[in-house]
Amino acid sequence: MTKLRLAIVGAGPAGIYAADILLKAERNFDVSIDLFDHLPAPYGLVRYGVAPDHPRIKGIITALRDVLDRGDIRLFGNVRYGTDITLDDLKKHYNAVIFATGAVHDADLAIPGIELEGSYGAARFVSWFDGHPDVPRTWPLEAKSVAVIGNGNVALDVSRILAKHADDLLPTEIPANVYEGLKASPVTDVHVFGRRGPTSVKFTPLELRELGELNDVDIIVHDEDFDYDDAARAAVASNKQVFVIDKVLNQWRKRETGNASRRLHLHFFARPVEVTDDGNGHVGGFKYERTAPDGQGGVVGTGEIREVPIQAIYRAVGYYGSSLPGIPFDKKRGVIPNREGQVLWKGEPGFESSTASQQMYGVYATGWIKRGPVGLIGHTKSDAMETVRHLINDVGNWWRPESPSEESILELLDERGVAYTDLDGWHRLDQHELALGAEQGRVRVKVVPRHEMVEISRAQVPAEL
Structure with a gap:
């Protein structure tokens, strides 16, 4: 039986929904998913792009947490694509990658x-x-x-x-x-x-x-x-x-x-x-x-x-996506050129154009980096469904990694000295922030400095109040 080793870059709603939809989809192969994010904590713009006085956002976070807490998706936080891992690394260890890096x-x-x-x-x-x-x-x-x-x-x-x-x-x-x-x-x-x-x-x-x-x-x-x-x-x-x-x-x-x-x-x-x-x-x-x-x-x-x-003066006239090393980018729209989530190129990674026509096999996009910064959660889910459908149907064009074992990516990150965080680490940080809030009669107090987030997540310092 074929097994899909999938990397998803971006642990916000778009990336998490894509992982969840793929795991629930009808398919004739096994799936193993690793979710990467440059931040030590997941949830992307739901955690860092919505005003704190919006209680309804808690419902979205609850749904995302339920997906991660099932235990069938691995989370790697504090890992920067293009620095800590590259496109060549992904090709070596995975069959495909979905970019869900949003627009920030x-x-x-x-x-x-x-x-x-x-x-x-x-x-x-x-x-x-x-x-x-x-x-x-x-x-x-x-x-x-x-x-x-x-x-x-x-x-x-x-x-x-x-x-x-x-x-x-x-x-x-x-x-x-x-x-x-x-x-x-x-x-x-x-x-x-x-x-x-x-x-x-x-x-x-x-x-x-x-x-x-x-x-x-x-x-x-x-x-x-x-x-x-x-x-x-x-x-x-x-x-x-x-x-x-x-x-x-x-x-x-x-x-x-x-x-x-x-x-x-x-x-x-x-x-x-x-x-x-x-x-x-x-x-x-x-x-x-x-x-x-x-x-x-x-x-x-x-x-x-x-x-x-x-x-x-504050300009709030829209968001714009960021280019990614080795991945085509449409500078005019601020998105990865794609056809229903299948990334398109002209044969040269890193080109900047909106006139791509050829599929870049093994590379997909979902969320705002795919469609631009418009639409709400419902759009993000339908976006992910479209991308995942093509990923499943493209089985014949997946990469053939030379080192696809789940342990190999851990070895790579450790070898490079990447202080990555995982799902257990997020739980530690989450509990720490909730405890800080409880001490002040509040729901949560966020830990802000990156190094403190990483240290608490990796249990390198006591998570004490």
């Missing part, structure tokens, strides 16, 4: 002044307040007035965390350094800008409602943004999600404001034009063009330019 960097916003001091990518800020081990422990929170560019869930997460009082985050797993940074923030006003109107936003009703529950924060909306055209009215009438969003926003229009110490302003029909300099190389203002409905669900510029004084 900020997409660019090409407007003048975006490079000024005080201009930040939202993804990096999210990594900071989520305790990512590879982000500095401090963050410059010195602005009283802040702009956030974008109308998706990440924009709302960033805006909410900036506007929310730090003490209201204490029940969450927010790290101590993040609490201290937010506690000292002098912010009074957070401005959120979207190019289109209220009926074209990309955030979900749940995210929006959470803004209205903030303590001592006024939500400011502007009547001029609600002069809908026929296309907008049709969207409200035909789409339940748009209907709810419109209802929430219109309720906020009736709210009394002016008593809170902080304000969160929602600006629609605002196309970014320029970040202005305060004269010292620092962000001083944000210019935008007022847009208007075009009658077909889009917008057109009006020529009217407005400016809001700010001291910091």
Whole structure:
């Protein structure tokens, strides 16, 4: 009987779902799966890309944990693809690899002044307040007035965390350094800008409602943004999600404001034009063009330019994938070129093009690195099913490794001195963080420094409080 030795690079939802789907799939061969991640802990953006005050994320983590805890998938954390293991290593020890490395960097916003001091990518800020081990422990929170560019869930997460009082985050797993940074923030006003109107936003009703529950924060909306055209009215009438969003926003229009110490302003029909300099190389203002409905669900510029004084700006206009050594990469889209998860190339590893046509046998992709940074968990599951289906059908084109034993990869990592973490190590770290939280009357307190995560996971120091 044929046996598939599979490596999956990326232990976030995309990688874990792919492993789970393959193990449950109808097939006529055995499967052995090793899951690799550059971080010492699993779960990817569920652990490091979602605001800590989202309790519903716990349900996703529970589902992912249940998959890993079955015991039929090996986990190798703190292993960097391209450094600790290479494509040649994978070919030597496995029949195939699925890349599920996601998209963790900020997409660019090409407007003048975006490079000024005080201009930040939202993804990096999210990594900071989520305790990512590879982000500095401090963050410059010195602005009283802040702009956030974008109308998706990440924009709302960033805006909410900036506007929310730090003490209201204490029940969450927010790290101590993040609490201290937010506690000292002098912010009074957070401005959120979207190019289109209220009926074209990309955030979900749940995210929006959470803004209205903030303590001592006024939500400011502007009547001029609600002069809908026929296309907008049709969207409200035909789409339940748009209907709810419109209802929430219109309720906020009736709210009394002016008593809170902080304000969160929602600006629609605002196309970014320029970040202005305060004269010292620092962000001083944000210019935008007022847009208007075009009658077909889009917008057109009006020529009217407005400016809001700010001291910091966060771009939340999307994520962008990272290229991987030896693997083709489409620089325009920030993805691995593929056909339904089968990686495509022109015969030369590392080329940068979106015009690949030839299958790169043994190499697959799933998740955001496959399709781009769009879609939620449901999309990730269907994505993985598509990729796994091709992997199963490609049995005749799998690699033929010279050293496929499960022990051989352990020997390789040990030989190279890689301080990898495993599933038992994650359990140790998980219990340690839960215990830190219990001591403070909280659910969890994350361990942030990478070396501490590794030491606790590998039981190199007592996991004592």
